[in-house]
Structures are given as structure tokens and as C-alpha cells.
Amino acid sequence: MPEPAGNRRRGPRRTLTEDQILDAALTLLDEGGSDAASVRGIAAKVGVAPNGVYTYFPDKAAVVKALVERLLGEVDHGIFVDRGQPWRQRVESLALDLRTRLSAHPGVVPLMIGGPMDGPNALALNERLLEVLADAGVDPADAARAAYLLIVYVFGSIALEVADLHQPGPLPPERERIDTRLRAFAATPAERYPHTAAAAAELAGYISTDQYLWGLRRVLDGIATTAARAGEADS
Amino acid sequence: MPEPAGNRRRGPRRTLTEDQILDAALTLLDEGGSDAASVRGIAAKVGVAPNGVYTYFPDKAAVVKALVERLLGEVDHGIFVDRGQPWRQRVESLALDLRTRLSAHPGVVPLMIGGPMDGPNALALNERLLEVLADAGVDPADAARAAYLLIVYVFGSIALEVADLHQPGPLPPERERIDTRLRAFAATPAERYPHTAAAAAELAGYISTDQYLWGLRRVLDGIATTAARAGEADS
């Protein structure tokens, strides 16, 4: 809780930083879910009048955009860049890092996929992905599409996972998370949806990260398959 | 435009249907994007006081949920159930049908992935997917995970595609759609993001459905790979 109001005069003081505003927004999002970051709430949290925020950002969309960018900037490029590792492992590292970071702030996820991710940090991630795929020997045309496929998978997974919770607050521990998704399956009449009921039984012991990695590996298998039959027509 | 107001008295008349309310919501969503379906807007569109909507739905979330369910109920199970077709083609049919239907209503997409898809029609789709995978000989444990992977891919693709547009109104034609995504790539400094710039060049001629099907086929390849090495440990 930075500055519970009090020491605010009138004149020019440059009391705030853009980052303090983003901190406030993130805190509200973490506490109350994706709708909780109101301009008025943020303003109150940093100890400023509702319209004081507009000194630092042109509108609410800009605040959200900056916050998303800041979060994407936190991913660890280190492991990802290491060419000593096999390419699949490098992609898995990125995917896991991204998931861990975003899962820590589930309220941000709907905002992230609510708009285009075209900031510099988003582009940097895309660039890294393309690098790894190039190192893996995937030809440029396929690499461009494979990178997008991976982005769809990573953000799609996280988005659906967050959606199945319908908020707010931090994500529950792993074990509970998969149960959430299976509750709908298990609650389903086995006569009408026999496969779904069976699937619920099959998945009973699993954990969400297992599902995430399993899917990612299937995607990587698919990409590798294309690389293997290099140059063949696809359709 | 159903009923531009006028003939409304007081007493019990059961003027409206749930479906008329959903129609109004959908129209607003199509015209103004995912934020445009306000309770007040819907009420005005069906010619009722703002709180009149609450006679038919307990709250706005219920309206959204019902609309999503109705949309998911429209998918054509016919082609999908046909066991004469090879399993990959059956999955592709479902995936394409779903994409066509959702792309027609981009404003609904963020609402769809904004909450859990656990209604009967969503479960029915899941059941169908599992049926196809069972027919394909995928073992039940893998099928359960493969079905979720496919769901992630389909809804993730559509969500990101809609997000890259940031609304409102109907989706532009195919040719323009891929250009939207590439604009960010192309506008990027080639010295800092050489792979990204190269990828933009590679994708220049493509169309969004091509990318969608390419990714789907990689996912199917990945699933098939697992089926092929049946029973081996995955990690």
C-alpha cells in the first residue's frame, strides 16, 4: 500500500512514476481479478485524484498495455538463448517461464489476450522463438508459422486455464487447478457423455503442468515432423 | 431491430423471449465489439426498461453464458460424426466450422474465453472430439489430453486473431486479416529483430485460414506421433 494519501499539495511535484501506477494496477488485478484495475482504484492506491493518472498515461488502455509489456519484459531470456541446449528444451524453458510468470498474475491474462501483443518485449520474444527454430534447422517459412503456433499454444493454454477458474485472486495450487477443469467433466451424466466421463477418470491423477507440457511436446512433435519431411507439399 | 419501443404497458405480458434478449446482445456485440452488450443497451433494443432484463436472466453474466452456449450449439455435428471420413479430416471439419462461426461474431470471442465453457453444448463438442480420437485408435489417456490440446488450439487461435484486430465490427476479409498481424512485424527494425523481419517477408502472401490449418495439422501430427509410439514413456 504505497502512500495512503495525506501529503498531497497542488503544485507540480512529479510525485509519481509510471512504474508506481503499474504497480498499483497489478496489485488491484492480483487482488480482485481482471476487472479490478479501475482508473479510480489505481488513483486511490497511489494517493492521487482520479484524473491524476492521466498525467502519466493518456488513457486506461495505455496503462494496461504498459503493464502487459512490463510483464513480458520479465521473462528470462538467459536459458532460452543458450545454444548448448537442444532446441526443444529451449522452447520448453521459455514456455514454462512464461506460464509461471503469467500464472502469478491471472488477472492480467484476459487483458493480455484482449489486445494485440505488439510491443517491443512481445516482439523480442517472437524474435527469440524464431532464433531457436532457425537453430533447429526449420526452414524460414515454416519457422514463421511454427513460432505463431507456439505463441497460440502458450497463451491459449494459459488463457483457458485462467478462464476455467473465473477468478479472482491468485491461482490455487496445481493439484486443485486440474480438479477445477475436471469438475465439469465429472459432473456430467455418463450416459449422455460417455467419453467425457471416461476422460475425467483418465485425467484424475494429473496436474495442470503435466497437461501443459504434454500439449507443448505434441506441438513440437508436429513442428519436427514438418522439418523432417523438408520441402514436401503440406496440403 | 426488434420492437423499437412503443407498445409497452405495465401488467404481465411476457413480451420477451430469452432468445430475443440474446439476439439483441449479439447484435450489439457485432456492431460495437465485446464491451457493447450492456444490460441497458440490450433493454433499449428489446424495448424494455433497463431492469426488465432481470425478469429473464439473473444477471449479465447469465446472458453472456447463454449466448455463448447458443453459439456453440450451432456447430454442425453432421460432418463431424461421419465415420466414413478419416479422423484428421473430421477434426479439421469441426475446427473450420467452429472458426467460421466464431469469426462471424468477433465481439463474442473475448466473452467466450473470459469464462469457463462448461455448458451442455460445450460438453457435447468435447464428447464429439473424444469420439473421433477414440475412432482414430488413440488410447483413452492420450485422447483426453489430445482433446484439450485441440480445444486450446482452436480457441487460442481465434482469440489471438480477434485480439490482433482490437475491434469492433465484423472481421475484415481474409487477405486483410493476415496483413494486420504482419504490420507489427514489418514495422519492426530489421537490425534489432532480423528473424522477425524475415518472417514477415516469408508470410507476406499468406492468408489467415492457411496459418490456422497449418497449425492444426502440426497439432494433429503431434497427436498422431504419440499414437504411433503407443505406450512408450513420454518424458
Next chain:
DNA sequence: ACCTGAACACCGTTCAAGT
């Protein structure tokens, strides 16, 4: 330049009526 008070045009939802 920075910040405020006040206002504008919106929200979703509730509640005590009226028919």
C-alpha cells in the same frame, strides 16, 4: 507542468412500487 474538484455520460443491480 502537475494536480484538483466538479461534472458528464455512462455502467450493473436493487427495491419499492404499480398493473
Next chain:
DNA sequence: ACCTGAACACCGTTCAAGT
């Protein structure tokens, strides 16, 4: 039972001030 008017507690944003 169905629908309304009025109100409540919110929104994002603008604008004319004050320092």
C-alpha cells in the same frame, strides 16, 4: 408475474480551474 421509475454505487474521461 411482469414491468417500471428511481436510486445506489460505481465506471472512464474531460475541462476549467488552482499552484
